[in-house]
Amino acid sequence: MTRPLRKRWVALGALASLGVAAWLLRPPSAxxxxxxxxxxxxxxxxxxxxxxxxxxxxxxxxxxxxxxxxxxxxxxxxxxxxxxxxxxxxxxxxxxxxxxxxxRPSGRVVVLEDEDGDGRMDRSDVFLDGLVLPRAVAVLPQGVLVGAPPDLWLCRDAVAATPRDRHCDDRVRLGDYATSGPNPEHLENGLLPAIDGWIYNAKSRRRFRFGADGFEVGATAFRGxxxxxxxxxxxxxxxxxxxxxxxxxxxxxxxxxxxxxxxxxxxxxxxxxxxxxxxxxxxxxxxxxxxxxxxxxxxxxxxxxxxxxxxxxxxxxxxxxxxxxxxxxxxxxxxxxxxxxxxxxxxxxxxxxxxxxxxxxxxxxxxxxxxxxxxxxxxxxxxxxxxxxxxxxxxxxxxxxxxxxxxxxxxxxxxxxxxxxxxxxxxxxxxxxxxxxxxxxxxxxxPPLATRAQQLAALEHPNGWVRDRAQRRLAVDPSP
Structure with a gap:
């Protein structure tokens, strides 16, 4: 009877030692x-x-x-x-x-401009104000898209505005935007103009485009x-x-x-x-x-x-x-x-x-x-x-x-x-x-993108930003 009892105590002692060692080696708590x-x-x-x-x-x-x-x-x-x-x-x-x-409607969109070409912005003009928690912008040939709950705005006059007159005076409401709840961390955002002609969003199942019949809303997968x-x-x-x-x-x-x-x-x-x-x-x-x-x-x-x-x-x-x-x-x-x-x-x-x-x-x-x-x-x-x-x-x-x-x-x-x-x-x-x-x-x-020749040449540009801009211009007006 004595020998099994001794083995049991030895085993318990070994387990206790392992427990102490594990406690000492544990990762630090928060x-x-x-x-x-x-x-x-x-x-x-x-x-x-x-x-x-x-x-x-x-x-x-x-x-x-x-x-x-x-x-x-x-x-x-x-x-x-x-x-x-x-x-x-x-x-x-x-x-x-x-x-x-x-x-409070304190949100806005501003236009920053580097007037002397040194890489740092010198001028800021208010483009659109009176917005509640605005969250997205995309500059397109058709105008400037602005996502500001509960609205998706298109500022149409911005395309022709001069550098000294950068204010949205002609805007049209295209529909709802970012209206799924009160938490700004979990609402539509992005307004990404993709190369397939659609405008995609994160936290959304919707995509947009300007088609022959006007502004369209299409279904897509929920993303991000x-x-x-x-x-x-x-x-x-x-x-x-x-x-x-x-x-x-x-x-x-x-x-x-x-x-x-x-x-x-x-x-x-x-x-x-x-x-x-x-x-x-x-x-x-x-x-x-x-x-x-x-x-x-x-x-x-x-x-x-x-x-x-x-x-x-x-x-x-x-x-x-x-x-x-x-x-x-x-x-x-x-x-x-x-x-x-x-x-x-x-x-x-x-x-x-x-x-x-x-x-x-x-x-x-x-x-x-x-x-x-x-x-x-x-x-x-x-x-x-x-x-x-x-x-x-x-x-x-x-x-x-x-x-x-x-x-x-x-x-x-x-x-x-x-x-x-x-x-x-x-x-x-x-x-x-x-x-x-x-x-x-x-x-x-x-590089300039004002003429058809400039737009076509820009499709070969090494910077994707330039290629995308040229593609959008050509898609809006493909005539030679």
Missing amino acids: DDILASLDVPPAPVLSPDEALAAFRVAPGFRVELVAAEPLVVDPVAMDWDDEGRLYVVEMRGFMPDIDGAGEE QFGIAQDDEGRLFYDHNSAFLYADAIPAEYPLRQPATAGRLAKPGVGVDLAPGAEVFGVRVAPGLNRAYTDGSLRADGRQRGPTGVSGIAIQRGDQYGPEHVGDAFVPEAAGAVVAQLRVARDGEREAADDLRATHVLYPDPQWGEREWLASTDERFRPVDAKVGPDGAIWVVDMYRGVIQHAHYVSDYLRAYALAHGLETPGAQGRIWRVVREDRSIARRP
Whole structure:
């Protein structure tokens, strides 16, 4: 009887030792991490100070395009054929930590202009105001489309307006837009004019176009959350707040019109997750996440782990970065104060046409080991959109604010953190940045597209932005 009892005690002792060892080797809890952090202050930085806070991939340089007071609370942008920049200002977003006053018509669209050709905007004119949380803009041959809940507006006079008369005086309501609920984080956005002639949206099952019989609304697959882009083949790319990159390997309309797949929630070749499990690699501790108190939200060093604020997307279709970057996705993550680079597999690297995947490209960092393509130590850097500009460089929309989480989801933890660190105020900031490759030239003005000969020649341009503009002009008036 004695020997079995001794074995039992030995076994129990071994289990206890293993338990103690497992406890000692356990990953630190969120409470442990938060308690250990030395949180740096997050004051409002001047544009020059904010510029110095960036860390960008080797060989690239960040340039300031515009800042307050020329632009405030920007969330979306588009250019006209002359390179003037139309920016949506969501000035009513989160006036305080409770979002009180968001219903006020303080939103607007402004036109920014670089008058001396130095790459920095010198002039800002109010194009359209009196809007409630506007969220999308597209400059087309037919006019300027503006998505401002509950309306989709077409400003028709903008096509002929002079640089000194950039105000929407002749607008027509085309229909409803972004009316599915009160939360601005989950409403239609995008207004992407694609090469198939349709205008696509994120967080939406609708697409639009100007046809022979006027403005049309068509059905399409539901896509993404905030931001949508296309590549040179016309494939659509989008994201969700917690996932960097999705794509349609084939046009979604194919499975939508087939009886075998039309009713499926998941359709083959549509909504492909290109970078499952991709994490965030910032350059500052991140206790200001909405749920930083949950285990797994932060790394042991205090940085954000998983994405929570992915917003906007650019597919590099220009020549300013060189051919090795054509097709790469550049995706902002507003909560992490970063823009990630994802290298989408090229045609020769895929086993089949629908075999889409992407590699998350990271860069060495002397302090943190690895970091994203663009990252900031400034907690108020809030990249919410990115686009390839007329110059072929990536332009980044920076809403620049302390709190980016909407009141619908603000946790008690984030509320206390924001108030304790002064992140609720002040407001009325905003920046537009451009990231250029240093060893390649950059054109400050787009080529002219006024004549038929210029439009046809532009179809061979190395920058997709120029090709798209020429195509739209030709589609509207195809006569020789």
